[in-house]
Amino acid sequence: MGSTIQITNLRKQFGAFTALHDLDLQIAEGEVVCVIGPSGSGKSTLIRCINLLEPFDPQSKILVGGVPVEAGRNLEKVRADVGMVFQSFNLFPHLTVLRNVMLAPMRVRHLTPVQAEARSRELLARVGIEGQAEKYPGKLSGGQQQRVAIARALAMDPKVMLFDEPTSALDPEMVGEVLDVMKSLAGTGVTMVVVTHEMGFARQVADRVVFMDGGRIVETGTPTQIFDHPQEERTRNFLGAVLNH
């Protein structure tokens, strides 16, 4: 079976500091992978390398759908196929919610405004925001904004969805609504890579959990393996710290 994402030897340096030490990771089509680990372990850097928001060592190799992720002509195409949801939403504040979702399909996929609007409204309905389509992002709650951001990424019909701590900037009462949208998305067969501190979500939704620490993948396995029978000392310490309170 071919992997949708193939990461080989991924190394990332910030000056003298090595953020990622020669990681290898394959992610299969339709797989939902949650990446957990302490702050500064390199989780976000890892997924930001997948669409080259972070440049990485030239010796490293990342393939998405068989296409190498590298600077140049192909990069925009790869990025169009890789949706990303950020911790800080990053909606376009000068455009309405609807226009936020419509923009990239029109500019990159060359949909007509009519097609783009129909598709965008459908996606906004799917994330439960259809009533706010004409508002500006600033008028929405954090949870609503993040759901719009998910719709915006989905509008490109991506092969892969990357989530970079999508609920970390949210008020606690809004975390659930975003996780619900992500859960229903996981059921549709989209390949998802989720960096998260929501252990409940990881346990419930992930096909595979990757535990990272110090720029390395320490352990990877099914949620049961990682949460109930962690093999590594560092995994046990981390889970002990985050789950026991």
Added chain:
Amino acid sequence: MDIFDTFFNVPVLIRTFPLLMSGLWITVQIGVVSIIAGLVLGMVLALVRLYAAPWLQVIAKLYINLLRSIPLLVLLIIIYYALPFVGIRLSPFMSAVSALSLVSGAYTAEIFRAGIEAIPKGQFEASSALGLGYRHMMVDVILPQAIRIVIPPLTNNCINVIKDTALASVVAMPDLLKQATQAQALSANPSPLIGAAIIYVAFLWPLVAAVSRLERRYAKADH
């Protein structure tokens, strides 16, 4: 002779009013053309300064610093009186517009650059992550937000350009100031100069007020 006859001599003002108006028209023409040319030049310079190849960035930076350092009057006199020695002969109008827009472009470039740099990194990342190319990212996402930020400083710059058009009078351009000094000489009375001053103020006051209003509005929106 009382102060009204000297500075606010109504018959003189009435007689010279058409002259002042023709001068105002020239001033407006110089101002508008220079502002537009300066905006275009400034936008190009700002983008070069931020995103072009490193050697081009250096050239843009040198240009910006040079043109911000040179006194406008000196530049104008060089263009009008010195360039003919190397065969470049510009009309008074073209000389004035060139000097004003070359300098305005340098200031505008710094304003645009500050505006673009004020846009959070997340906006660039979100655009890139969606697969938008550089042109669409700038045109659809970054510049519309940057331009909103830079409207007050840009308007300020426009005010300065319009004020500086008065320097065109030294290259024999019949602008508002030149017409006023001529009218003063003809009528042996300084009222046309006062009239010109009043016209400048009446013309620019609304712009100055608009800038303050915009700045207050944006300051409020930030909180």
